[in-house]
Amino acid sequence: MPSTGPRSLKQPSVVRCRHPRSRRHRPSKYQSKRSVLQPIHIVRGTLNSSTEIIPIADEKSTNTSQYNSIRQEIPRSAQLSPFQPKTSSILHARKIADRKIHVDPLYFNSDLHSHVSSCNGSYAEKRDLLATVPASISSSTSTATVSSTTTTTATICNSSCVNQTWLSSSDLLAKWTFNGTFLDETATYSAMPVNSPSFISSGYVYQSLSLSAASSQFIYSPYIPLLNSSFTIEVWLYPTGYPNSIDHSILGLCTYPGSDYCLHITIRESNITHIHSLYMSFFGDTCETSVSVPLNTWTHAAFVFDINILEMSIYLDGYLIGAAISAIPLQGTTNPVTIGYIPGIVTTYGSNYYQGYMDQLTIVSRVKSECEILDDASLVTYYTFDNSPVYDDSGPNSLTSTYLATSFALAGHSGKAISFNDSTAYLQISGLTALGTNNKAFSISLWIRPYALSGTLVFVSSSPSGTGWCISMLGFAVNGSIVAQILSSSAESVFGPAVPVSSTWHHIVQIWSSTNGLQLYIDNVLVASRPSVITYSASSASNYVRLANRPNNACLYGGIGLQNAYSGEIDDFKIYSRELSKDDVCALYRS
Known part of the structure; x- marks a missing residue:
C-alpha cells in the first residue's frame, strides 16, 4: 500500500x-x-525577543496546578546570528x-x-x-489565571509558515x-x-x-x-x-x-x-x-x-x-x-x-x-467551517467529508464554527494517506468551545465505519482533562488539564514525531510531553478522521475512556504531515 x-x-x-x-x-x-x-x-541564527514565555512540562509532571503556573518571564539576549563564512x-x-x-x-x-x-x-x-521565508513577526497577549489573579504577558511568535x-x-x-x-x-x-x-x-x-x-x-x-x-x-x-x-x-x-x-x-x-x-x-x-x-x-x-x-x-x-x-x-x-x-x-x-x-x-x-x-506538501486538511451551508476542505488536497446531525455556529473562534449537540453528531474526513503511514510525523490543531468536558474530539480509523485499525487520538478523560494519544505497541497517552466550560475558545494541538515523541499544547502552552514515545504504529492505509464521536467502542480508547459524543463547538481544524515547531503553535494560537 x-x-x-x-x-x-x-x-x-x-x-x-x-x-x-x-x-x-x-x-x-x-x-x-x-x-x-x-x-x-x-x-543560521535564531531571533528571540527580549522576553520569552517558556513553558515547562514533561511526562513526569502534567497536573492542572502546573498548567496554571507554567508561564514565567525569562530575559533573553540572544540575537539573530549574522551570516559567517x-x-x-x-x-x-x-x-x-x-x-x-x-x-x-x-x-x-x-x-x-x-x-x-x-x-x-x-x-x-x-x-x-533560512528554514522558511520569515513571516511577519508580531505580538499578541495571552492570559493565565493563578490563584484568582490575572496576569497578562506579551508573547512573541518567531517566524512561521502557518497562517x-x-x-x-x-x-x-x-x-x-x-x-x-x-x-x-x-x-x-x-x-x-x-x-x-x-x-x-x-x-x-x-x-x-x-x-x-x-x-x-x-x-x-x-x-x-x-x-x-x-x-x-x-x-x-x-x-x-x-x-x-x-x-x-x-x-x-x-x-x-x-x-x-x-x-x-x-x-x-x-x-x-x-x-x-x-x-x-x-x-x-x-x-x-x-x-x-x-x-x-x-x-x-x-x-x-x-x-x-x-x-x-x-x-x-x-x-x-x-x-x-x-x-x-x-x-x-x-x-x-x-x-x-x-x-x-x-x-x-x-x-x-x-x-x-x-x-x-x-x-x-x-x-x-x-x-x-x-x-x-504538509498541510493535509484544513476545515475552516466558514462556508455554510457546506463543509469543505480549504487545504491543498480538497478532501471530502460526510456529516450527521451537525450545525453551524455563527460566532466561531474565527468566522463560523461547527456545532455538535447530538449523541449521533459527527463530521468525517476521508483520504488522509500521510496519517496512515508508520512513524510519519503529524500535528493536529483545532479550537474547541465545549458544552461539557467529555467525549471524543478526534477519532482515526482505517475504514469509514470506524472498524479495523482505529483509535481515539484526542478527547477528554473521565475527570474532564484533555488527553492526546497515539498507537504504539498500545495506546500511549499524555494528560493535560481540564479547560473551563465557558464562552472562551481554547486552542488544542497534538504533535508526534520520532524525534520529540508525543506533545500536547493547550492555549500555546506545552502542558504535557512524552519524549520516550518514539514509535507510531499506523494503519498503512488511507485513513478516516471523525470529529466529535467514536463509532466503535471495540477500538483502542486509552485514557479517553468509553464516552462517545463530544458536545460543543470546533473551529479551524488542521492536520499537518510534519512536526509543528513551538513558533508554529504560537502562530496558530494568535491567529
Whole structure:
C-alpha cells in the first residue's frame, strides 16, 4: 500500500557557487556582474525577543496546578546570528561539460535522511536561505489565571509558515488529480494516454496515475505556456522502480536537446553518488540535487523557475534542496507537454520512461513562495467551517467529508464554527494517506468551545465505519482533562488539564514525531510531553478522521475512556504531515 514514508525532513543548509559565464552565451539584458568562483556557506541564527514565555512540562509532571503556573518571564539576549563564512572549504567544484559546475558536498547531515544537496548551474547567487521565508513577526497577549489573579504577558511568535494566506489557484494553468480521469481541472489541457496507462485506488489523494516503464506508458497534453515565463510545477511521486540507466521522466517540454530549448524534469541517477534525485534542466542550464527520492514512498516534489532572477529551485517534501541560475529562460516552440516520458532527450540520455505512480500534478504561471510549497506538501486538511451551508476542505488536497446531525455556529473562534449537540453528531474526513503511514510525523490543531468536558474530539480509523485499525487520538478523560494519544505497541497517552466550560475558545494541538515523541499544547502552552514515545504504529492505509464521536467502542480508547459524543463547538481544524515547531503553535494560537 503506498505510503508517505517515515521521514521528518528538515530544511537543509544550501551551499551556492558563483561562476563566470562567457558573455557570448548571455544576452546583454541577462548580464551578471559576478565573475568569481566562490563557495558560500550560510550560517543560521535564531531571533528571540527580549522576553520569552517558556513553558515547562514533561511526562513526569502534567497536573492542572502546573498548567496554571507554567508561564514565567525569562530575559533573553540572544540575537539573530549574522551570516559567517565557514573557515574551511566545505565543497569543491570543477567545471564539466554542458555549461555546468559539479558541486560535491563533503558533509553528511543525518537529520535530512540523506546528505545535504547542491545544484549544478552556470553560476549561483548568494542568497539568504533560512528554514522558511520569515513571516511577519508580531505580538499578541495571552492570559493565565493563578490563584484568582490575572496576569497578562506579551508573547512573541518567531517566524512561521502557518497562517500565511495565498490563493492557491492563482495563475493556475493545469491540474490533474488523476481520480480515474486524464482531464485537467481547468478543462484546457486534458491529457491523452499512450499505451494504456491506468489508475490505482490507493493514491496520495484518492486515486493516482499508474505508469509502467516496461509498457512504454506516458501521457501528453497540448502546449502549456512555460516558454519565457515563471512557473511552479508540483507533483506527488511514488516510484516503484528505477529501470533506466540515467533518467526517469516526470515532465518535459522539449523542442530539441540544447541551448535552453528543452525543459526536462526527471529523477536522475548521479554518475558520482549513484543515488536517484530530483533534476531540472533547460538542456544547457541545469539544477541537479543530491537528496535521494526513495522507492515505494509518497514524496512531494516542486520545481520553480523565477524569470525575474533567472533562478531554478527544487523542493523535496516542502523543503528547498537546491537552486541554480539559468542564463536565459526556457526557449522553444509550442510543442506538447509530456508526462512520464520525454522523447526529446532519448538520443542523449536513453530510455527515460517513469515507473510508478503520480498524483496531484499542478502547474501555475508564477513563483510559489517557500511557505506555500511547504503547505502544499504538509498541510493535509484544513476545515475552516466558514462556508455554510457546506463543509469543505480549504487545504491543498480538497478532501471530502460526510456529516450527521451537525450545525453551524455563527460566532466561531474565527468566522463560523461547527456545532455538535447530538449523541449521533459527527463530521468525517476521508483520504488522509500521510496519517496512515508508520512513524510519519503529524500535528493536529483545532479550537474547541465545549458544552461539557467529555467525549471524543478526534477519532482515526482505517475504514469509514470506524472498524479495523482505529483509535481515539484526542478527547477528554473521565475527570474532564484533555488527553492526546497515539498507537504504539498500545495506546500511549499524555494528560493535560481540564479547560473551563465557558464562552472562551481554547486552542488544542497534538504533535508526534520520532524525534520529540508525543506533545500536547493547550492555549500555546506545552502542558504535557512524552519524549520516550518514539514509535507510531499506523494503519498503512488511507485513513478516516471523525470529529466529535467514536463509532466503535471495540477500538483502542486509552485514557479517553468509553464516552462517545463530544458536545460543543470546533473551529479551524488542521492536520499537518510534519512536526509543528513551538513558533508554529504560537502562530496558530494568535491567529
